[in-house]
Amino acid sequence: MPRRLVCGSPEHGIARRRFLGGLGIGAGAFAGGLNWLAHPSAAHLLEQRRRQVVVFNLAGGLSQLESWDPKPGAATGGPFRAISTSVPGIYISELLPKTALQMHHLALVRSINTNENDHGKGAFMMMTGRAQVPGVDYPQLGAVAAKALASPEDTLPGHVQITPGGGGQRSSDSAYLGPRYASIVLGGGSPPQHTTRPDSISDDSEQRRQELRRRMNHLFATKRRTAMTDAYVSSFEQAQEMMRRREVFDVALESEADQDRYGRHDFGRHCLLARRLLEHGVSFVQVTHSNYDTHNENFNFHLEQLGEFDAPFATFVDDLAQRGMLEHTLIVVLSEFGRTPGINHLFGRDHWGQAWSICLGGVGIQAGAVIGATNAEGTEVIDRQVDHGHLFHTYLQAVGIDSTGSFDIDGRPMPIADPNSEPIQELLS
């Protein structure tokens, strides 16, 4: 019964003070005492009412005229019709018939003027909420969301990108927020790197070496324990958990019916994977759908691309609504810019940052709202002009982050969003 005076036993590890701050991993998951991991269920997360963000990035620049702000009959309008939606008075392009039926969950901003026609700069603005300034790097929305929303107890990464290809590794999109909040890229929807054990190591051997590692750490911790050592120890427990929960990244485990509903193609699978990840509590998921850069044959390409986008996206919105997830999830559909109202001689539309649209919905957003308007030709914003800064503030406010606040980075306060901008208040619910 008598115990050693300073035991640092596993039981103490969890209840003790938590080291937060600039370190990799906050809470001390110590020597295997991972009690909370026993119930990482969706119900548990729901109970916490944690807010989440999902972004659909239509890379290359979606045409607002073939999507959210159609101008049928105008010289610039192109061949497609506008159709009515589930919200009386809102019309969108006929290329999005299924999305139109979900409009009552969504809202539109039709008055964006970012005044930027360069892919890289436009994407930077939309993803960071700031204009690119030489010498300064800002964290992307996903990194900000992961830092502000993810719990230090999470074992899954807080910032995930699903891209058509590439990836597998951590990227460097978190700037001064540090690698902890950088995205893990699931290229082609495949799980993160190194999440399976090599065949050469047996289950027993794995168990023994991990146990041994814990015991060595335990012995060391009786001598010295700091926030850094806790973070290091936790990173191994997190890795173990990621391996244990590897199936979270495996979309094939979703029901056949769901896989059919979302479509047996990359984007469909990626949407379903996004749903799966959100259900398992990942704070931020971004799905990239590529490519909308239609300098020629704009109409054929949009017919094709949106044809692929419409059904899975509408299914996704519907599912989130059905499952009550819209109450804590923000959905954003964006691009780096829109496309020119003028149609070029190749039947294409070019880059256009002056008057374009995005779609969003879910937590914190007034469903069925339409912000701003463009003129009859779509060449100019005529009402409630906004830019990337307003949008960035709005996304954050919608999920309950005070976008006028600052992150404390090593004693340096870094404004979370551009201090010279503000949220679109009338869009927030």
Added chain:
Amino acid sequence: MSAIVARADSIRSVGWRIAFLCLACQPLATWGAENPAATEASRPLREIVDATFAHRWGNQHWPLADDGEFVRRIHLDLLGRIPSIAETRAFILDTSPDKREALVDRLLSDPLHARRMAIWFDVTAMERRAATHVPQDEWLRFLTDSFAADKSLEQLLREMLVADGSPEQNRAAAKFLLEREVDPHLLTRDVGRIVFGMDLQCAQCHDHPNVESYHQADYYGLFAALQRSAPFKDAEGKLLVAEKAEGEFEFVSVFTGDKGQARVRLPDGWPLLEPAMAPDDRYVVAPADGIRPVPRASRRSMIASSLLTTPDRSFARNWGNRLWALLFGRGLVHPLDFHHDDNPASHPELLDALAEVLLRERGSTRAILRELACSRAYQRTFDVERAMAADTMEWSITQEELEQLRRDFETAADTELRARSARDTARRDWVTAADSRRDAISARLALERTLASTSSAIQGSESQIQQLSSRMTHLQTAIEELQKAFERLEWPDAPVSIGLLRERLVSSQTELEQTASQLQLQRETRLKAESDLQPASIAAMDLESKCAIAEQQWQAAWDHWRNARRDRIAREDQLYRWEGLIERQRARKAFLEANLMATTLVDRLKALEAVEAGSSTDGLEYLRRNHGQLPEFTPAARWHEAWMAVSQAAAESDQELAAEVRNRYQQALISAMTAAKASLNDELDLWQQRSQEAREQWASIAERQGLVAGLTGLTPEQLAWSLMQATGVLDGQIAACETELAASPDATTPDPTARRVAAKLLAVDRLSSSVTTFVSLFGHGAGQSQDAFFATADQSLFLGNAGVLQSWIGTGGDSLRQRVLAAPSPELAIEEISLTLFSRPATPEERLLWIEAISGEQVDRQSLVNEWIWAGLTSIEFRFNR
């Protein structure tokens, strides 16, 4: 200085009450006085360091690291990897008294030390930016050569700032500028942060919102020096640095709308005056299409040549701080790129001393590292228990005294603020005067140039007039003679010829007139220049003296401010020092108290167990006395009463009832006992937890106060090389390279020692590609500060599953795995592991664990050894430098 002495007196008059329980070495009189060591420039740096810590935090006889700790630490710091087991053994067995200093010297002269420094400098300066314009190996070679030659940091940075990437120069030196695409804003940010330790980024669009001493003008002062530089692509598409000799910049605050002209100044506010120059003289190579302009007075060179000249020594302080951080894991100023008045150094006098040495030694990095590594502060032990046992000093200060210190500090801060604004006004006046002076001198130079050029033009015109008039005389004579001949000879062609000659005469006449009027103009110009020159010279002289006066006034204001600042910092330090001492004492007392409580609780538990084993009545009595408040006690007491009553009253009549009651009583007693034990255990847990928290708190305070060594995460490179060292991969490669070199027919190094060195370098070259993966996983993003430790799951997944570590562990030859498998006894095997991985003998716990594991039934020894090595390599102890 007088202000400081006065302060010392006034503080003493406040009346310290310092009670030394175990007074060892700190004479009372020096407390509260200026640290005498720091002011003595000629003292070796190590003594200054140790005297500073002793002065500040008391008692210099803090325990030092043992040999194992030291040998690991110094290898990681100076060579960038852990020592080999042979190096560790040799060092521990060495009995010479000065072996630490000898080891420091040996490592500093190791060629791999230059390489380690090159990588440190590369990561500091380039922050893992991609190598687009200068190949990484070329750059690392340049750096390695620089550090091998012990080039000063000042010279290195100077070369990097003036470099233009042209083939005449060492192109590698231009990497800093080229990989940033010569972008003036990016360069302003990074020159500020990296070269001067000042992150002025937030002052780009307005005065810094949170740092009072960072002004927009500081940002644009540096920007002004860099904005004339631009990227230039030569005919082959190679990027070079071009620089113009003109172009000013006006900045506007987005907050206030205030405008300002960007003037060249260093980030610490030190203005750099541009040389006066006639406009025509500005270029060595003038700008033209497809030509790279090279100015005569490069603004980049202005900065580069002033690195050590500014009175604030921001450059020297920054690099002193960075070298300190290299060995101590954390800067005196932290973050490293955030030097400013509101973020003072933890030990300002130490930073001053470092800057001083950097100036004096012209920045011999090696000399500074040697002094720091030989200080006692560097050699502090990591063992908190040992260090804590030495912390026996006690002190007290009243709340009023502390308040007084705070008030003194606030007064000093106000004084400094006023002195600062006076300094800024005086500086503005001086810079304005200096600008006028420069313009006046440029004007005078321009006039002198006009005079010189018009004089030679006048000479030209005069001689032309002479020629023309002699030609006209000639023509006139010829015409006259032709006329005469015509009259005499009736020559029919004569009128034509005369006509021709007349025409030439007329044109000469016109030319003459033109030249004459030109001459007239030139004479006027000269006259004007002559008459302007004198007033211009006088004006220039006048402005010269005005400027000199303004400069004097500014310097006086600056001195005044510096004294005020020093006073403020000294008072601030007093405050910090007392707060730090009190904090440390509090943590230690909390620790002792918690331990005492825990010991008492353990005793009580023992006592409880003793009575548990004894009679049940004694047990109840014990519980009544000690745990009577527990709810579980009441039923036990009641049942006891009942039992007593039953056993007395019923006597033999109702045995069954008595037994039942007795049984109930026993049960109630057991649950009361259990409850009491549980409550004691809970309390014990609580106090043990408090004890550990207090110990960790003490450790973190003591670490800041330089009494105990801290933990620093290994850099990606340190981690990779240490893993290769520990597993035996590195030694294996060295051995292979050595054999190869010995066998090669053109063996240039027949000397075995030289060959071994060559083999080491070759092996490191061959293995360095393995480091890349570690950098991408364990390093921060490109262009971000690389200082902070972080741990993410993908790193652990890599270490566990990627196969790299497994294959290293399984390496053949004289690897750790093979040595462990070949060890003659389990004791020697675990010794081999501990000494290799941690540079220390195995602890009794580890020995026990190992022997238990190895002597189990059906043990797969191969697999067991792999598991042990893997667990050791991924343990906290391996991951950190301590």
